[in-house]
Amino acid sequence: MSEELTIFDDIEFCVVGYFKRYIQSFRKLLGNRVVDVLLHMPSRVVEKVYLDSLSREYIGKIVTAKIKVDCVDAGARRTSSVVVYGRSGAVPVEIRLFNYKKYYARRAYRPNEEVFVSGKLGESMSGMLQFINPEKLKDEDAAELKTGFYNIYPLTAGVTQTGVYSATNNALKILSVASPTEWIPGELIEKNEFPSFYEALRKIHQPKEFVKFQLSAVSRRRICFDELLAEQLALRLANRKTKEGNVVKNEKTLVKKLLNILSFSLTDSQRKVIEEIFADLKSGKPMARLLQGDVGSGKTIVAIITALYVIESGYQCAILAPTEILARQHYAVIGKYLEELGIQIELLTSNDKGKRRKEILNNVENATVKVLVGTHAIIMEKVNFQNLGLVIVDEQHRFGVSQRLRLINKGNFPHVLSMTATPIPRTIVMSLYGDISVSTISEKPIGRKDIITKAIPLMKISSVVDFVKRIIENGQKAYWVCPLIEESEKLQYACVINRFDYLKNYFGDGVAMLHGKMKSAEKQDVFERFKTGDCHILVSTTVVEVGVDVSNASAIIIENAEKFGLAQLHQLRGRVGRSDVQSYCILLYDHGLTEIAKKRLNIMRESADGFFIAEQDLLLRGGGEVLGTKQSGRKTYKTFDMNEPNNQPYLLTLLKQASELATKIVDSDDIKKYETLLKIFSIDSVKDFKQSF
């Protein structure tokens, strides 16, 4: 191993001695860089037994054993596994090595030598005691390593525990010679008794003591702090309130024109949030505002009005949506209004390729296009704006901070409006968005009737089918949501494919299905048919959960409703009730409901209020869970589980410290010192930060 290696080098440098395809599996599990190996945390620590002589009672346990090698059978083909035959005491043992290069195996296991191996003791087909790819302990370490503690890591197919052990050991060696300069200030280190980044990772990956739960170990807390700090820094960079922003101030000609062609008038609540947004835009500081509003409360029109105000001052606007269906819908809805006002809007998804894509990108760059709507494609690809003044992120919690940053960095401190239908408690807002202002649309458009919600056992499905028949006879449409796409051995839930067949038998061609495994063009086609064509029943997975707006859909059937969380049920239910027709939500449940599932279904039947439902959700999951991930729908953290109740008290303290430190760092423009930290946690817009600070 060369001394010039760093933790940002390729993972192949710490997966030595294996075939290429094995390294591929490593990439899939861990990532591409040496440091990613180190950030892969063990799920638990177990005690390891040392045995001078093996016996069958230890089958299934993790043991270290001394083995005298008899012979090595390397097989005939290049890729066949290597089998080492030996004895532990008097008991015969075989060691089977998969994916090993043969010379490597021969060097490690020589006949008549004694070796120490660690791993799970198993049994071969012929009944002999067996190790599969065990860890071979170095002689000099053997005394220390053969007993003590042992990490169990989460794995994917193709990677073994031993593989991870050897990779982490190699990665630690690389880190030890290229250890980064400490970024946590001395007083915080002292207060928390944090070890250094290297020491912490060494203690985590080579445990010397039993760890009760993740954050009970100070080394885990240190790494957790690092991850929180990296995120809090990124959030502050995304919100950059201290910087000078673009002043937007004009006659509102476009906004007035829009209000004239609108077929409805805005609710008081919509007017209020628009005023708050306009005040930000005029202020001269970059806006960082979160717009919360229950499903169907009319956030889209607020976004359009914001965009028009900014466009009139000569800027471009980007609208980011989490799914292609939603991006297309925004493009259609927003496009309809903008077209009447003579403003050019484009859609960019990963399906736009070749000439078409080039044309879009050109028109964005020369500012012919004023509004660009899209999915991740507008972050990832080489999209350049001439003058990006406003970024709107819909269903904001679906995006990580580095994705948002990448889009924001395409402009010069653009204003940012984030929108979400999932109400989020203040603490979670802080951890997700940092210091952000919040506007709330608190009422729905007038004339909306409350959705009637019923919970019905699966046995009575035929009555539900009759009900759907009546809905359709009235010229309305129905969603039918199943948790799975196809049948699964492990999960006994309803699946789209079977339910589609079942309903098709009954309703014929008016039924269509929609799920994530379908091709994009096919999905669009089906969705169009449901929205405006001859399809009346859409059987789908939760792909329809986010933002989809089909106003004459007035019923939604949710199968295995007991499986979904409250927030998700509420989102799904929000697909209906989007016009003044009475709408229905039917929660189909299977037998054997748990107490919590019963309570959830009851709350859904009794309340239509997203904020109340979110609160109840928190209560049901126990007050301790303040930072719940399911609640906010965010991605989980890399180095700790925020849903583990025991972690909660530590997490709140660490988050508070990280958040305060991040503010200090950004205020003092000291960000350069933190580039390595941001890079470690893959917040990879560091290049752009340099320009900003």
Ligand code: ADP
């Ligand atoms: P969401 O907040 O869930 O994104 P949408 O913006 O999709 O909701 O709005 C839901 C529906 O309500 C849309 O069809 C929209 O045209 C309509 N709408 C929005 N505001 C009003 C209003 N003030 N009066 C009547 N209908 C409205």
Ligand code: MG
């Ligand atoms: Mg929406």
